Amino acid sequence: MIIEIIRVNFGLLISLFALTILSYMDLKRKEVSLWALLVYGLMMIVNLLCPFFAKDKISLKELILSLSFMLILIIMSLLFKAIAIADSITVGLVALTNGFLIALSSFFLAMLAAAVFSLIGLALKKLKRKATIPFIPFLLAGYLISTIAYFS
Numbered sequence: 001m002i003i004e005i006i007r008v009n010f011g012l013l014i015s016l017f018a019l020t021i022l023s024y025m026d027l028k029r030k031e032v033s034l035w036a037l038l039v040y041g042l043m044m045i046v047n048l049l050c051p052f053f054a055k056d057k058i059s060l061k062e063l064i065l066s067l068s069f070m071l072i073l074i075i076m077s078l079l080f081k082a083i084a085i086a087d088s089i090t091v092g093l094v095a096l097t098n099g100f101l102i103a104l105s106s107f108f109l110a111m112l113a114a115a116v117f118s119l120i121g122l123a124l125k126k127l128k129r130k131a132t133i134p135f136i137p138f139l140l141a142g143y144l145i146s147t148i149a150y151f152s
Contacts (some may be wrong), residue, residue: 009081010047011044011098012042012098013130014044014047015094015097016144017092018036018040018043019094019143020140021036021047021089023082023134023137023140025136026074027135028136030134031084032084033103034086037086037090037093040057040090040093044093044096044097048096048097062068062099063098065094065098065100066094066095066099066100067092069092069104070092071092073107074088075110076088085133087139090136090139091103091107091139094106094139098147101150102111102146105142106139106142106145106146107139107142109138109141109146110141110142110143112142113138113141114133117133118133121133122150
């Protein structure tokens, strides 16, 4: 029973664990370690390749969508500097681990929450216009909401 729960939700557990650690790092230092992203990526690869953990194999369409989404976010972060490259990679890893729809909805909710937080901070004069805010905690909140909505 426990083995089957772990098997079904291993990708969810990987993302939840990794996003929690990355959120803590982002809040404390306003940067994310490349090593932490690498560990998350390796856990995601194990999830995709190991037949024990993969309940359903990822389809080629899902893989292409997830990689394209991550590439578009990285290009946008390089061109417009709206979000950091580490944030783009994190969203891409969520897509590869949990699927494109969960990652897209998590990203949308995170952007919405970050925008509301920024507007409130600007209105209360707690943030300056050029201030940077940690994005991964918002991504974690968006991920939790998306996952609960997806599985209920």
